[in-house]
Amino acid sequence: MINERRRRLGIVTAMVMVILLPLAGTWARLGREKGCAFDGEKIVPNYRVRIVDHGNQSHAFCSVACATRWLEGKETEPREIYVTDEVSGREISASVASYVHSQVVTMKVSGNMVHVYENRADAENHARLWKGRFVRPWQRSEEHKK
């Protein structure tokens, strides 16, 4: 009788712990900085890309490569894309930025080689130094908007 009572108590305790585990895990992650929405990598502020979808929700990415790959999997086009100027670290609209694909890798995991500049002169300078060429990573979105 006592053994049966102990057994039941053990099962109830174990079940309570099972229920508390996901709650504790979620609570522990509350303050944690969110990584790239595509591969989970830590976002370096100077390479940050932000995409706003039609539900007005922002998705942050560690690089242009991750953002374009994320967009490839989406059926709808985004409302707005923001990129970061590598020189000043300022967020600018993707449509006004210049993009250079060079030999310099910004993120080893994603293998991103696309660099973002607000000023055309900075972009040309980088392209000259690192054998880069100008690219248009958001071509599909631009054509869709037109």
Added chain:
Amino acid sequence: MRVSLNSYAVLDFFSVLLRLLLALAVLLLAVAFHRRLPFESSPERIKTQEERFYLLFSLSWVLVILNVVSWPLLYLVLQSFIPEWPQAMCIYGIMQIGAGSEGVSRFLPGLITTLQFAKPALVFISGAWFVLYLVNRQSTMAPLTGRLVVILMILGLLSAGDALIEGLYLAIPKREVFLSTGCCTSTAAEDSRATRFLPQAMFGSQYRPWLNRAYYGVNLAMVLGLAFFGVRAPHTGVRRALPWLVAGALISLAVNCTFLTEIAAPVLLHRPHHCPYDLLGEVPESVVGVVFFVLGCFAVGWAACVAWIATPCARTPFLAATIRNVLSLALFCYVASLVIMLMELSLA
């Protein structure tokens, strides 16, 4: 690069050496005792033999514990390698090291894939041996000793093989690294994942709602099956229900693997790709749910093994009680796994 020697790798090396020595000792002792067993017929001799078995079973105990520990340890070692390769962001990336290489590193992906199948097999056989050992210990004449020794031979052989493969994996220098991208997000990884076509084949292109229903349906059916036909039914009923429960466990294994990769991982990680390995580092408590599920599946298999192996020679009341207890464990594990996954997905 060189042989990775961080603290986890050193610990694993030690565990591999210990397991290899124990596995060989268990294998040799088991073979020796199995040869002598038929000639020892008098109760006194059997008693003497049992006393000799003490060493074999003590070694087996340590081997079984080490086999179980080596499974999570392997993933901890792989996780600990991630900071050493900047191109790799998760265990998947580490598992790609050596792919496409022409040197000795080319064996690394094959070795790690073999280990991923060998570990669960080892844990399953270890568990089956343990449950049979419990039944045997409670019987007055120890009628299962011969079968236990045969299982120990298989266990020793498999453990030695597993330890050798793991040792090789750790020892091979991870020099030639050909990672264009060491992440499961790469196109190649997405194209090569095994479960990619399975849901589409089963439920068409709109497979998600169907896979959700299949996951909850199969697991609830297992819970109800275990509760009514496993735990509460009379002993003969349990034996009749066991083949169905085993079939259900196998189906649930396939459905749960697909669900974890195709639905749970992207939802829990808030990312579009399907990498269950990322859960270990980012949503570790969900891995507890996976562990509960595996334990539940294994427990159904252990109950079936005990019923099929032990029944012809050990019709003790303890046998029925053991099967019921193992199925109770399976029931608890299925419920716990379902609760954890349901809560994780709701909170994500």
